[in-house]
Amino acid sequence: MADEKNPFPGENNTGHIWDDNIRELDNPVPRWWMVGFWASVLWWVAYGILYPMIPLGEDSTKGVLGWTQIGEYNDGVAEVQAVRAKFEDQIAGMTPAEILADDGLSGYATASARVLFGDNCQACHGAGGQGGPGYPVLADDNWLYGGTIEAITQTITSGRQGIMVAHGATLSDQEIDTLAQYTVDLSQGQANEAGAELYQTKGCFACHGPDAKGLQIMGSANLTDAIWRFNEDDKLASAKYTIKHGVNAANDPMTREAVMPAFSARLSDNDIKKLAVYVHKLGGGQ
Amino acid sequence: MNDLNNQIPTSTVDDIYAESGHWHVNTGEEKIHAKRMGGKWRNLKWWSNSFWLLFFLGPYLRWDDRQAVLFDIPNRQFHIFGATILPQDFWMLALLLLFFAILLAVVTAVAGRVWCGFFCFQTVWTDIYTWLEEKFEGGPQKRRKLDAAPWTFQKIKVKTQKHALWLLVAFLTGVSFVAWFQDSFTLWGELVRFEAGMASTVFIGMFIAGTYVLAGFLREQACLWLCPYARIQGVMIDKSTILPTYDFVRGEPRGRIKKNQKEEDRTTGDCVDCNQCVAVCPTGVDIRHGQQEGCITCALCIDACDAVMEKVGRPTGLIRYESLEGLETGHSVPLHKRGRVWVYSAILTFALSGIVYGLSTLGAIDLKVLHDRQPLFVMQSDGSIQNKYTLKVLNKLSDDVKIMVIAEGPEGLKMTGSEDGFNARHGNVTPRTVFVRVPQSSLTAESMPIKFTITTSKGTEVFSSSRESVFIGPAR
Numbered sequence: 001m002a003d004e005k006n007p008f009p010g011e012n013n014t015g016h017i018w019d020d021n022i023r024e025l026d027n028p029v030p031r032w033w034m035v036g037f038w039a040s041v042l043w044w045v046a047y048g049i050l051y052p053m054i055p056l057g058e059d060s061t062k063g064v065l066g067w068t069q070i071g072e073y074n075d076g077v078a079e080v081q082a083v084r085a086k087f088e089d090q091i092a093g094m095t096p097a098e099i100l101a102d103d104g105l106s107g108y109a110t111a112s113a114r115v116l117f118g119d120n121c122q123a124c125h126g127a128g129g130q131g132g133p134g135y136p137v138l139a140d141d142n143w144l145y146g147g148t149i150e151a152i153t154q155t156i157t158s159g160r161q162g163i164m165v166a167h168g169a170t171l172s173d174q175e176i177d178t179l180a181q182y183t184v185d186l187s188q189g190q191a192n193e194a195g196a197e198l199y200q201t202k203g204c205f206a207c208h209g210p211d212a213k214g215l216q217i218m219g220s221a222n223l224t225d226a227i228w229r230f231n232e233d234d235k236l237a238s239a240k241y242t243i244k245h246g247v248n249a250a251n252d253p254m255t256r257e258a259v260m261p262a263f264s265a266r267l268s269d270n271d272i273k274k275l276a277v278y279v280h281k282l283g284g285g286q
Numbered sequence: 287m288n289d290l291n292n293q294i295p296t297s298t299v300d301d302i303y304a305e306s307g308h309w310h311v312n313t314g315e316e317k318i319h320a321k322r323m324g325g326k327w328r329n330l331k332w333w334s335n336s337f338w339l340l341f342f343l344g345p346y347l348r349w350d351d352r353q354a355v356l357f358d359i360p361n362r363q364f365h366i367f368g369a370t371i372l373p374q375d376f377w378m379l380a381l382l383l384l385f386f387a388i389l390l391a392v393v394t395a396v397a398g399r400v401w402c403g404f405f406c407f408q409t410v411w412t413d414i415y416t417w418l419e420e421k422f423e424g425g426p427q428k429r430r431k432l433d434a435a436p437w438t439f440q441k442i443k444v445k446t447q448k449h450a451l452w453l454l455v456a457f458l459t460g461v462s463f464v465a466w467f468q469d470s471f472t473l474w475g476e477l478v479r480f481e482a483g484m485a486s487t488v489f490i491g492m493f494i495a496g497t498y499v500l501a502g503f504l505r506e507q508a509c510l511w512l513c514p515y516a517r518i519q520g521v522m523i524d525k526s527t528i529l530p531t532y533d534f535v536r537g538e539p540r541g542r543i544k545k546n547q548k549e550e551d552r553t554t555g556d557c558v559d560c561n562q563c564v565a566v567c568p569t570g571v572d573i574r575h576g577q578q579e580g581c582i583t584c585a586l587c588i589d590a591c592d593a594v595m596e597k598v599g600r601p602t603g604l605i606r607y608e609s610l611e612g613l614e615t616g617h618s619v620p621l622h623k624r625g626r627v628w629v630y631s632a633i634l635t636f637a638l639s640g641i642v643y644g645l646s647t648l649g650a651i652d653l654k655v656l657h658d659r660q661p662l663f664v665m666q667s668d669g670s671i672q673n674k675y676t677l678k679v680l681n682k683l684s685d686d687v688k689i690m691v692i693a694e695g696p697e698g699l700k701m702t703g704s705e706d707g708f709n710a711r712h713g714n715v716t717p718r719t720v721f722v723r724v725p726q727s728s729l730t731a732e733s734m735p736i737k738f739t740i741t742t743s744k745g746t747e748v749f750s751s752s753r754e755s756v757f758i759g760p761a762r
Contacts, residue, residue, distance in 0.1 A: 103709065107717075128674075130661030139674070142667040225667035283664055283674055283721055 084112070088270055096149045096276045100285075106277050113278035116271055120263065121279075129282040134230055134256075139283035142227040144219045147286035151216075153276040159262030162219055164207070166246030166255055171202065179204070180239035186212055186224045187235070230256060314507045317433070318570040319426035320416065321562075325589025334404035335413060342458065345465035350684075357467050363713050369648060370682050370713065378644040385637035390515075392630035394522040396621065397607070398529040398577075402516060403584035408508050411459070411501035412568065415452055422448040426565070452502050453494065460493030506569035509582055520579055524626075526619045530585045531608040532563075532574045540574075543598060556600050563587035563605060573605060650749040651689070651710070652680040653740045662758045671759045672723045679718065679740060681710040683749075687742040691720065695736030695757055696728040710742070722757060729759040 006015055008023060016024040028034075047053065051063040081088075087108045091099055099105050118127070121138075125131055129138030141147065144162070145155055167176065175198060182195020199205065199212065207220040214222035221229055231238035242256055249255040263272060279285070322328075347354035349367050356365045364371040371378070393400045402409060422444050423429045435441060464486050465473050476482040482490070500508055509516050523529065533556075541554030557574070564572045566587060571580040573587045591605040612618040621627050658674035666672055679689050690707040693699060703720035710716040722736065736757040741750040 126661070128658060128660035130664065137661075137664060139661060139664040140666050140672070222667065226665060226669035227667050281719065283672055284666075 087112075091270050091273055094273075096153045096273045096280075099273060100149050100277050100280060106281070109274040109277040110281055113271075113274040116267070116275050117278055120267065121275070129279065134258075136229060137227070137284075138279050140227060141284040141286070142222065142225055143284065143286070144214070144216065144221060144229075146216045147280075147284055149276055149280050149285065152279050152285070153272060155260060156267075156272050156275055156279075157262065157264045160219060160260040162247040162256075162258030164220070164242065164247035164249065164256075166244065166249035166252035167202075168244040168252065171243070175202070176240055176243050179243055180236055183212075183223045183239045184235050187226055187228070229258075313511075316570070318506055318568065319429045320568045320570070320586075321426050321565040321590075322417070322420060323562075323566055323586070323590050323593060325586075325593060327585040327589045331404060331413065331584065331586070335410045337405060338407070338410055342462045345462060345470035353469050355466065356469065359467060361713065369645060370684070371648070372680065372682055372713070374652065374680060375644065375648060378641050381637045381640040381644070385634060385641065388630050388633045388637065390519070391522055392627065392634065394519045395524065395527055395624075395626050395630065398523055398527055398583040399516075399519045399581075400583065402509065402519065402582035406515075406582075408500060408513065409568070409582060409584065411455075411497060412505045414455060415501040415505075416568070418451050418455070419448055422451075449502075452498055456494040456497035456501075457490070459497045460490035463493050464489050506580070509569060510580060516579070516582070523577065525611040526609050526624055528607045528609045528612070528618070529577055530573060530581070530583055530588055530605060531577070531610070531613060532557075532605050533603070533608065533613060534574070534576075535613065537574070537604050556595070556604050558594065558598060560594050562590040562594050566590040577610070648682065649751055650681075650683050650744075650747075651687070651740060651742055651751050652682070653738060653751040653753045654678040654680075655738050655753045655755040657755050657758070663760070665760075666723060668725075670723050670725045671729060671757075672721050673757050675720050675722065675738070675755060677704075677718045677720060677738060677740070679710045679716045681712050681714060681716065683712055683744060685744065686711050687744060689716075689718075689740050689742050691718075692739050692741075693720075693722055693736060694739070695722070696724045696730075696734050698728050699724045699736070699757070724757060724759070726759075729757075729762075731759075732761050733758050 006013070007017065007020075012026050013023040014026045029037075048061070049063065050065045051067055052060050053063065054061045087105060090105060091109065094102075094105070099109055117129075121129075124135040125138050126135075131137035131139075136144065143151065145151055145160055171179070178195050178198050179202070182192045182199060185192040185195065205212070207215065207218055208223055209215050209220070212223040213225075214220045228235055228238060230242060245252045245255045247256045247258050263275075267275070344355055345353060349365070352365060354365070354367050358365065362373050390401055419429065423432050432441060432444070461473065461477065468486065473482065473486060476486070504512070537555045537557035539554050540557035540559040542560075543558050563574065564570070564587075566589070567573070568584060568586065569580045569582055571578055573581065585607070588605050588607070592602040595602045595604055609618045654677075656676040656678065658676065662673070664672045664674075677691065681687055681689075687710055688707045689704075689710045691701070691704045693701045700723045701720055702723070704718060708716070708718050724734075734757045735754060737752055737754045739750055739752040741748060743749070
């Protein structure tokens with residue numbers, strides 16, 4: 001629009017006028033805004049030169065600083081490992097028993113293994129080693145396979161698999177009842193002559209030992225103590241079930257399952273040592 | 287407006303205008319060059335100034351093989367001579383702050399802004415800076431002249447020397463401050479080799495800038511416009527408070543001495559209107575207008591006035607420490623009849639006895655007990671119940687010590703995990719896990735009390751600390 005037709009000449013408007021007097025001005029943006037704008041542009045250029053920025057298909061420009069996210073992450077990990085190295089290096093050359101005997105190192109191992117325990121063990125054995133339905137307590141003094149630091153290390157490394165034959169086919173229901181009652185009485189320190197006789201004649205001692213205290217070499221349960229591996233709430237029913245269906249018995253689909261996986265493939269030697277120390281210190285280590 | 291005119295007689299309005307005429311507030315447009323005069327209060331001021339020598343020299347005191355007073359922030363421990371104070375003891379800091387807050391209140395209520403006039407770092411450092419200024423540039427007249435004079439070589443030389451010395455004082459101030467927080471001799475070593483750490487450098491820099499600007503340039507403006515305490519203390523003063531006061535009864539009407547006039551014929555008051563009280567005032571107020579916000583009660587005007595009174599042969603004390611009440615009625619309420627003094631003293635005594643109690647019972651070792659929550663208890667193969675506890679032992683002694691633990695609780699309890707005791711690192715909390723086993727037959731309740739006691743000995747001294755916890759068994 002030519003200026004002579006502009007009703008508001010000389011005020012730098014664009015000539016767009018609505019409702020007689022509302023017009024669009026063409027003033028420059030404020031200087032502070034422009035300074036900010038050009039500073040942002042400079043920032044963008046500098047950033048693009050220094051850091052990865054422009055995507056190139058699968059890849060992107062690298063930036064002259066060579067910075068990457070994974071690099072920063074790795075630096076952080078390296079920093080932590082450098083702090084831990086003085087402990088980890090010692091642990092690598094020591095047996096779990098030696099670590100346990102060293103106040104400082106066992107303190108480190110415990111603190112470090114708390115996380116490992118949470119990631120690998122807690123799901124079955126509970127956050128504090130308190131066990132769960134069907135999973136052994138790690139904080140008590142009863143150990144199927146031994147509670148020495150070496151035995152614990154062995155258990156974590158190679159895993160364990162309980163084994164007990166299902167007796168449903170070889171024992172009558174009445175015999176099972178008698179034997180189940182016998183185990184309950186044993187754990188409560190009461191005499192049961194009929195049960196004791198049947199325990200001997202049916203060969204239970206072959207695995208559980210002549211004194212019914214179990215054999216760690218086989219992982220057979222101690223029947224005389226107060227600890228119940230499978231179901232504490234109804235001991236008699238639990239004992240009957242276990243005798244009838246066995247543990248990990250191949251021919252009985254209703255058998256009890258008791259499997260501890262091997263962790264040698266998942267955890268490093270150092271981690272296993274630390275975990276063994278941790279478990280040993282949960283309350284029942286021997 | 288008519289009402290107002292009716293209410294206020296014209297003569298009163300004139301008085302108000304007259305008063306506002308000389309109600310001058312200096313906002314910094316006029317630089318105060320106070321005259322320095324000798325005298326009783328001036329001498330006292332040097333003594334109170336030298337209180338701050340403690341600040342400069344304190345960090346070099348040694349105790350055993352460390353700095354006597356060291357606020358070791360990175361290691362979270364404060365050493366004060368023989369005592370080591372850890373964050374666990376910080377409740378005493380609250381009492382200490384209370385003590386000083388009330389001390390400020392009681393001193394101000396009794397004798398005005400003693401802190402401002404005699405001890406405040408702003409007053410003291412300004413005093414030192416102006417003292418240096420006078421050494422190089424001469425008295426107030428010469429200084430004003432020099433400021434107005436064109437820049438000559440002589441002026442540059444004088445100014446450079448003054449500012450260099452100011453900066454030196456500022457630097458020493460910064461170093462002394464930082465030396466309370468890290469070993470002073472190590473700090474000087476680092477400074478000489480230009481190896482001082484980031485925190486030290488930043489703080490020394492901040493103190494150099496702060497001291498130089500506040501004491502060199504802002505001066506009384508800091509008291510007038512920056513400082514909250516100046517205002518707070520103003521409201522603590524009442525009519526019974528003794529302050530440097532101009533005795534207007536004796537002084538007014540003021541008038542200059544006329545030559546050849548006999549003393550008996552004099553119609554004016556004792557004030558000879560010589561303005562010396564204004565000339566010496568570091569904040570530039572006129573004390574003859576009464577107590578006012580600019581007055582820091584430094585009492586230098588008393589020296590000035592007394593000197594003049596002596597010269598003209600009139601009794602001294604025209605400006606003196608006096609309460610408004612005393613001036614008006616001739617007698618002041620004695621200290622022990624003032625309720626505020628009693629209340630303040632009671633709070634002071636409370637705070638002080640709390641600190642004394644705290645310091646005298648600073649346990650050498652301290653025990654906290656955490657009962658393991660997951661699991662709360664574990665049954666053992668013989669049917670007994672085991673609980674797990676984490677003992678946290680705080681060792682405030684200066685050496686690592688061996689801690690022995692005993693537990694008292696349900697009958698037949700057995701504790702494992704600390705048979706031979708354990709080592710507790712000094713200045714640190716050492717955790718230790720112990721297990722307590724109790725036979726089922728002794729458990730009469732789901733939760734039973736148990737008490738842990740730790741003991742250790744250092745030389746012939748035996749230290750101990752106890753903590754109660756619970757032993758938890760199956761629900762019954």
